[in-house]
Amino acid sequence: MIRKMEERDVAWACELDALLFPDAAWGEEEMREAFLPGRRFIVAEKGERLGWAAMDVRGARAHILSIDVEPRSQGQGVGSSLLFSLLSSARKLEKGRCVLEASCSNAPALALYEKFGFRAKGRVRGYYPSSDAFIMEKDLD
Ligand SMILES: CC(C)(COP(=O)(O)OP(=O)(O)OC[C@H]1O[C@@H](n2cnc3c(N)ncnc32)[C@H](O)[C@@H]1OP(=O)(O)O)[C@@H](O)C(=O)NCCC(=O)NCCS
Structure with a gap:
């Protein structure tokens, strides 16, 4: 089941992010922006x-700002379900475009995004503390 994030999820989401991205994790304050309009x-x-x-x-x-899957649940379609859900709501945008940044060294993420039709449009040096990022885009139709 995919549902909206709630206040009670914030600490868990930050903890998972810190586990997956020890040098670039979301903080709880930043995560609370989840509840602003447009998010x-x-x-x-x-x-x-x-x-x-x-x-x-x-x-x-x-x-797309982030997709984090618990290590024990990776490779079982969870990331795809999350991305599918985000893209479904973004498709309501007329002539919309979806963009994201992904580390050039993150093969699973790059494969996921390419599978959903994203293509690399540029590269930003030093975007992450330890790697460059690809800027990826997809037209929404
Ligand atoms: C990247 C991530 C979100 C993918 O989610 P997931 O639930 O593991 O992915 P899924 O099971 O839905 O797999 C979807 C596709 O992703 C790609 N993929 C997933 N795991 C992969 C791996 N270990 N190696 C290569 N490709 C992989 C494949 O293209 C896969 O399609 P396939 O099953 O037809 O081969 C997840 O591994 C994750 O949370 N990683 C750590 C955090 C992260 O890097 N987030 C992305 C930040 S940009």
Whole structure:
């Protein structure tokens, strides 16, 4: 099940992010921006919480901010479900475009995004503390 993130999820989501990205994790204050207008923060759950994802929407531009899946649940379709859900809500944007940044060294994430039709449009040096990032884009139709 995919549902909206709630206040009670914030500490768990930050903890998972710190586990997955020790040098660039979201803080709890930043995570609370989840509840601002234009933000879509979601949680995948099946008995327990399996992962979360975040998107910011401004005008016709949707920006995927994060997708985190619990290590024990990776490779089982959770990331795909989260991305599918974000893209479904972004498709309501007329002539919309979806963008994201992904580490050039993150093969699983790059494969996931390419599978969903994202293509690398540029590279930002030093975007993450230890790697460059690809800027990836997808037209929404
Ligand atoms: C990247 C991540 C979100 C993918 O989520 P997931 O639930 O593991 O992925 P899924 O099971 O839905 O797999 C979807 C596709 O992703 C790619 N993928 C997933 N795991 C992969 C791996 N270990 N190696 C290569 N490709 C992989 C494949 O293209 C896969 O499609 P396939 O099953 O048809 O081969 C997840 O591994 C994760 O949380 N990683 C750590 C955090 C992270 O890097 N987030 C992305 C930040 S940009």
